[in-house]
Amino acid sequence: MSLQGKVALITGGAKNLGAQIALELAPLGASLALHYNSPKTKEDAAKLQETFKKQFPNTKVAFYAADLTTEAAVNKLFQDVTKDFGQIDIVVNTIGMVLKKPITEISEAEYDKMFAINSKAAFFILKAGAANVKEGGKLITIVTSLLAAFTGYYTSYAGSKAPVEHFTRGVSKELAGKRISVNSIAPGPMDTPFFYPQESPEAVAYHKSNAMEGRLTDVKDIAPIVKFLCTEGQWITGQTIFANGGYTTR
Structure with missing residues (x-):
């Protein structure tokens, strides 16, 4: 199914999963508005832009830098993309932050930051x-x-992601009349730089042992699911899709 004439906005779209999703959607004809947060990611954005020039020279791609933890910043991003592309058809929000700590060591500032990135930003992007x-x-x-699991030390991470399920279900009902599908995808631990800093080698081995093939989730496992939801998967809405190689379910 073609996405010719469609515009996809991908937050966190300059590297890791966001970049892989962009590379999945480009061959279908989608134009791409790719957001990134940190100035440190500017180099990744430049490399990805070069990749598009070589592999998909006819794809319109633009990059946007913004901290999306305020409604004003989210609205500005959407306004800028609409101005540059004329419309927005697809929004994929990949941004997030991990914190692995006992609850007794989590500061109020860390709590606020986790919920600002994982919950508040998701709410205002929706x-x-x-x-x-x-x-x-x-x-x-x-x-x-x-x-779909409970474990120690990830209380603030899983807790700050949990509201997004409720946001997703509610918004899917509100937008059903416009045939806009609204879903969440729940990967298992992903083999990206996002994962490793807070994990010991023993924890990494344990996570691998709980999934098929004894490995972590790869971004290439998740990006095709996004592509499916953007094409043939229109009838799926209001769902959280657990894509984790059997890591956990509920």
């Missing part, structure tokens, strides 16, 4: 998507398979 995405569009948010 709000802006609801207001801006064209009829028949798609809203997709990346959450975590820890929503």
Whole structure:
């Protein structure tokens, strides 16, 4: 199914999973608005832009830098993308932050930051998507398979992702009349630089042992699911899809 004439906004789209999703959607004809947060990611954005020039020279791609933890910043991003591309048909929100600590060591500032990135930003991205995405569009948010498991030390991470399930279900009902599907995808622990800093080698081995093939989730496991939801998967809405190689379920 073609995405010719469609515009996809991918938050966190300059590297890791966001970049892989962009590379999945480009061959289908989608134009791509790729957001990144940190100035440190500017180099990754430049490398990805070169990749597009070589592999998909006819794909329109633009990059946007912004901290999306305020509604004003989210609205500005949507306004800028609409101005540059004329419309938005697909929004994929991949941004997130991990914190692995005992609850007794989590500061109020850390709590606020976790919820600002994982919950507040997701809420206002969905709000802006609801207001801006064209009829028949798609809203997709990346959450975590820890929503189907409970373990110590990830309390603030899983807790700050959990509200997104409720946001997703509610918004899917509100947008059903416009045929906009709204879903969350919950990967297992992913083999990206996002995962390793807080994990010991023993913890990494344990996570691997709980999934098929004895490995972590790869970004290439998740990006095709996003592609499916953006194409043939229109009838799926209001769901959290646990894509984790059997890591956990509920």
